[in-house]
Amino acid sequence: MPAFPHSTSPTATAVAVPPALRLPVIEAAFPRRLHPYWPRLQEKTRSWLLKKRLMPADKVEEYADGLCYTDLMAGYYIGAPDEVLQAIADYSAWFFVWDDRHDRDIVHRRPAAWGRLRSQLHTALDSPADHLHHPDPLVAGFADSVLRLYSFLGPTWNARFARHFHAVIEAYDREFRNRTLGHVPTVDAYLELRRLTFAHWIWTDLLELSAECELPEHVRKHPAYRRAALLSQEFAAWYNDLCSLPKEIAGDEVHNLGISLIHHEGLTLEEAVTEIRRRVGQCVTDFVAAEKEALRFADTLADGTVREKELGIAVRAIVANMRNWFSTVYWFHHESGRYRVDSWDDRSTPPYVDNEAAGEK
Incomplete structure (x- = not known):
């Protein structure tokens, strides 16, 4: 069935979801929504990628829209002011480009290049205004997107975002070392690392924007709020693992729930797929229960002071967007060219990646 009752693009068609990846509960019970700013969002993020030299012009022209990065964000942050959604979408597009650079540095054995980038990103995160003209477009683009994100809520939110993203950078470094050594983490170790490499708390922080x-700490860390947030992100990370398993096996990856299950639990590929599907389905079931608890928590806030009532309204809006994450992630994986590995000339090299732009000579 199509992701939308009507197309978001003049040339879009209904998406056929492979049986192994199809989740009827998402298609039936998690209707997809799209921010009305989406057409402009797509256009402006495409222009931003060009302006910041994050992708070569020919790659932007051929692949940017089909990668559907803006669709993913426009289906998640419903209700965001246009300026906020644009900043989030540009940051998200940067994140995907960074992920590709990280992958190419591993594939082409460039530990020194990765080490420099890791250090530069840490520094730019703490002082983005000083890095807007950095010679590496990836650092300059990061500084630009972070500076814009920092303009909306204030210093305490900014400090939390920075703390969370410093941890993401270090998790990427651990992944770099694991892949370089061919080390497959155990299932438990992988799940812990995945919460960082998927940036669970970054995407949740951005819900506040x-x-x-x-949100004050007592709201963010309330068990009802935290459980709903975690389940929505776990679903996204594990469904991503399910959909990207062929791509990552082809690329000699070691970071995927399926790969850890095969390596450490002795499962066959088919059994690993079944187990990931089971976990993904359980996430959906558990979220529906957690969502009710989170909304009850929001209602208790609405009975308090004016400030608490404002927080209650915000929590309800955020929980609604946690629900949106399920459908937007699901359809993204079937619409985006990022996962169409069977159509690539080389199953280990994405066609939208430019190796020379990533530092090869």
């Missing part, structure tokens, strides 16, 4: 409300 969407709601135009910084």
Whole structure:
């Protein structure tokens, strides 16, 4: 069935979801929504990628729209002011480009290049205004997107975002070392690392920008709120693993729930796929229960002071977008060219990646 009752693009067609990846509960119970700013979002993020030299012009022209990065964000941060959604979408596009650079540095054995980039990103995160003209477009683009994100809520939110993203950079470094050594983490170690490499708390932090409300610690760390947030992100990370398993096996990856299950639990490929599907399905079931608890928590806030009522409204909006994450992630994986490995000339090399732009000579 199509992701939308009507197309978001003049040339879009209904997406056929492979049986092994199809989740009828998402298609039936998690209707997909799209921010009305989406057409402009797609256009402006495409222009931003060009302006910041994050992808070569020919790659942007041929692949940017088909990668559907803006669709993913426009289906998640519903209700965000246009300017906020644009900043989030550009940051998200940067994140995908960074992920590709990290992958190419591993594939082409460039530990020194990765080490430099890791250090530069840490520094740019703490002082983005000083890195807007950095010679590496990836660092300059990061500085630009972070500086814009920092403009919306204030210093305490900014410090939390920075703390969370410093941890993401270090998790990417651990992944770099694991892949270089061919080390497959155990299932438990992988799941812990995955929460960082997938940036669970970054995407959750950005929900506050969407709601135009910084949540205090007692709200963010309330068990009802935290459980709903975690389940929505776990679903996304594990469904990504399910969909990217062929691509990552082809690329000699070691970081995928399926690969850890095969390597450490002795499962066959088919059994690993079944187990990931089971975990993904359980996430959906558990989220529906957690969502109710989170909404009840929001209602308790609405009974308090004016400030608490504002927080209650924000929490309800955020929980609604946690629900949106399920459908937007699901359809993204079937619409984006990022996962169409069977159509690539080389199953280990994405066609939208330019090796020379990533530092090869």
